[in-house]
Amino acid sequence: MKILWDLDGTILDTWPTLVEAFTILAEKDLPYEEVLPHLKYGTAYEFYGVDKSLVTKFREIERTLSNERKPLFPYVKDVLSNADVNVLVTHRNRRSTEELLEHWNLGANFEEVICPADDGYSLKPDIHAYKYLHDRYGLDLAVGDQSTDLIPAKKIGLQTCSFREQNEYADQIIQCYSEFTYK
Structure with missing residues (x-):
């Protein structure tokens, strides 16, 4: 996946x-x-x-x-490790994102990381960063906790998973990554 x-x-x-x-x-x-x-x-x-x-x-x-004080959610590392490809789009700036990924030893899990403000993209829910990543990697699914994470995914034809939030744009909703299904 x-x-x-x-x-x-x-x-x-x-x-x-x-x-x-x-x-x-x-x-x-x-x-x-x-x-x-x-x-x-x-x-x-x-x-x-x-x-x-x-x-x-x-x-x-x-x-x-x-x-x-910014811990990983339980079992998320398992999902990251079992995925074929992981990419990230975050509103954080590059410096903060890299510090967090390094701190939690996550950097190697991601093929590519986009920080829109630093990388020339508009903020979510703009679709351009998502479309670029989908065109490059042939993505299957987007995972997020807000509508702004899921709207652009739906617009480009990805399946969506909402984490810990009811969401009208979600194809599935999970409360814990132990519930994650690899379909």
Whole structure:
């Protein structure tokens, strides 16, 4: 199986550190449960009145938080190891992505990694990075935790797997990678 992956919230449990970084950036005492959906759906900056031009600062704050606090989801390494091809599209910048992949010894699992802002692509759900990877590797499946991960996959004809989230664009939904099926 040839799989296109998202990183945050799909391979690594980074949402807690992403929420923490946003709370630091906003300079407000914000409850995790309130901030999380706004971050996931791209409404946090507007909702909390934070200037969108600070997104680079947000990413830098999050990058400085310990990588140990951004753990792998259980069994994801098994899926990565058993796939024929793995590629990655993440909204993280190249530096942060490479640091995380190195920290968790994941780099060798990926044929190619695209960080749209660094690699000349538009952010997801734009299809161009997905189309490039599909044309190059003949992908079968995209795995992600948000609609922005799955919409471009559906548009280019890939099967989709939503991780830990109900999603109208998902062909299958799993809560744990021990449930992953190689079809």
